[in-house]
Amino acid sequence: MPSLFRLISRLPLPLLHALGAVLGWCAFLASPTYRRRFLANAAQAGYSFAQVRAAVAHAGRMAAEAPRLWLHPRLPHCTVQGAECVEQAWVAGRGIVFLTPHIGCFEMSVQQGARLWAGAHGPFTILYRPARQPWLARLMETARSRPGIVAVPTSLQGVRQMLKSLRRGQAVGLLPDQVPPAGLGLWAPFFGRPAYTMTLAARLVQQTGAAVILARCERLPWGRGYQLRLQPLQAPLAAELEPAVAQINTAMEALIRQSPQQYLWGYARYKQPRGLPQAAPEGAA
Template sequence: MPTLFRLLSALPLWLLHAIGAALGWVVFCLSPTYRRRFVGNAAGAGYTLADVRAAVGHAGRMVAEAPRLWSARALPPCEMRNAECVERAWAAGRGVVFLTPHIGCFELSVQATAQRWSPVHGPITILYRPARQPWLARVMATARNRPGIQAVPTTLQGVRQLIKALRRGEAVGLLPDQVPPQGLGVWSPFFGRPAYTMTLAARLAQQTGAAVVLARCERLPRGRGYTLHFEDMREQPLAPELDAAVLQINQAMEHLIRQSPGQYLWGYARYKSPRGERHTGPQHQEGGA
């Protein structure tokens, strides 16, 4: 597998995306469970399969482009839009919390951001859970700890390192639509349906006063590269109440997803129960991160 990984990393982006799109449709057609979840999640957000059919191929592109992003020394072309809001966040001097959902090329979001701002403002710290396969764990460890990126374990010690980074005026990056383990989230509406949602993103911003910046890395057609869009939440600061702040972040993720629904991972099990919990529902709320 490592040999195949290296071979794939040498292919041009347009070819990787073509292979990935085909792979995405193969999985969609062969897996009834994945297909039902994909269609159901999209329908819950008000989209038909026809509306978001492009997302089937983009899910495969995400997999196919990983070898290139993790192994290449040079990043693919990535234009940044509204980088001014990131500059304003740095100018506040309280650190930056970058948030992005499972949309487009979220791997490149942190890499491109680190390449531009880490030489001046220090590394971006991200949480990292090693893969079970030893070879993949080694590859991911190398990829995630690229220049300007500091990957920390998904443990209490890792969370402490996130807080320390923000208090040094640095940045952290999170995927707030990722289902956390039991006890590290609350039930909060996501596209109108209760979803177990991490409290970590809200707590980090509340405890440190860090600026919150939203990011969305959009794939361009025919492997021409990416566009990384930034937005801030200055017009609607996070509420001091945890549940309200978590809901605000969910709504911000919905806002990003609706800007390019054809690139969201609708097949992600967003509404599953957290590990260690048998029942779902807003009545089973747990404490924060």
């Protein structure tokens, strides 16, 4: 299997994106569970299937492009919009917490950031969840620790390493719409429905005074590469944990609405971690 991944990584990006689009539609048509979740999540955000049908193909492109991004020695073409907000944070001597939802090519977001700034400001630290298959776990650990990137596991040790990086004025990257294990999150609104949401992003900022930069890396048509769009959080993060978590969810919603056709609507965003009581519906006493 690792050999197959390496073979796929050598294919040109336009071909990978074309194959991925087919893969995405095959998965959508073959899995009723995935299809229902995709449609329900999009409807929760106020979108009809016609408005987000392109996201079906983009989910497949995400899978197809992964070997290319993990293993190819050269990164694809990527332009950057909004880099000045990152430069301003570096000038102020602050660490940076980059936040991106499951949209577009979030793998490319951190790789492009590291390519631009790791040389001058130190490596970017990211969390990853080790795969269950030993061969894939080894591959992911090696592949995600690209030049300028330090990948740490989702453990207490990994969190401590992220804190150290921020206190040194370096950067970390997180997907705050990833559902955390029970005990590591709070119920907070996401497109009007309670979703169990990680507290880690807010805690990192509150404990280190880091700047928050929102990132969205869009795929360009016909496999021409990517465009990374960066912007600061509109207002300082709340000092209290619960409103800070809700504020981050609101920021993620805004990013998704900027490019709903590339969001991973099939992700189980509203799943309930084991052993966790279900949240009360919005508006309940």
